[in-house]
């Protein structure tokens with residue numbers, strides 16, 4: 001990947017930048033399609049530090065991803081969590097068309113990528129791989145024929161529930177009027193349908209009871225995933241996964257993508273910068289070994305990243321922090337993309 005930005009400009013070591021530019025760097029959750037959809041944000045332009053100074057939106061664009069060697073990302077289609085069930089599926093179809101138009105407008109700099117082999121080809125060609133991902137699985141609840149819609153495997157993953165309880169199950173968010181903590185019969189159905197289509201079942205955002213219900217119904221031969229999360233072993237929070245959850249995902253051959261969101265991750269007296277993210281990664285390594293962790297920034301997902309990661313250059317800063325903390329390069333490569341690619345190949 002070409003870059004004109006120096007390590008000095010990014011405020012990191014040359015070794016950290018070189019490692020990022022050489023590795024597979026795959027961010028498992030980027031929500032930049034939200035500003036594209038809502039106010040026509042141009043992903044091809046370099047937006048400097050971002051429109052809101054790094055708060056909530058404006059975190060990334062293709063040039064800033066290229067500068068730190070992001071070779072691929074799960075670009076999420078996130079629908080409004082409060083929209084009625086009935087309209088969701090038609091909105092999803094419209095959004096899919098707009099999403100494809102966004103990629104088509106990149107003039108070959110981005111490509112929709114639905115298999116590991118297609119990713120490898122994109123990487124070899126120096127093209128950013130866009131892995132379509134759905135957040136808020138109930139957007140599929142109105143599909144007339146779910147298996148048929150999933151059959152082209154356009155989606156890489158589906159986050160079963162988002163910020164509200166749905167026909168599928170319960171969210172971990174406390175801002176909900178909880179009637180039932182379990183995965184519903186339809187929730188079990190979607191897990192099975194995703195397994196059949198070899199699309200990742202994403203357990204970010206899901207309430208603990210629904211999480212374990214999904215694990216029970218999921219095909220144990222296939223990897224699970226949590227694309228963007230913190231861990232409660234560092235700081236207990238409704239948005240974070242506990243050790244048993246980390247373990248079961250890692251045992252399935254899946255990965256846990258660590259989010260860059262200070263509000264879920266900062267512990268009292270702990271660091272407020274990229275070291276915070278490093279602590280969560282290290283906890284996952286402690287619980288599940290170095291094959292468990294990945295990255296899932298949640299950039300442009302209305303989160304506030306740690307203070308030094310708000311400019312969108314968080315990946316290379318994280319790598320710099322991991323090097324300072326004594327991590328070896330092979331383990332860092334696993335976190336950046338190696339673990340996810342291994343898991344994806346097992347799934348597909």
Ligand SMILES: [Zn+2]
Nearest residue numbers: 135205228301
């Ligand atoms: Zn999310």
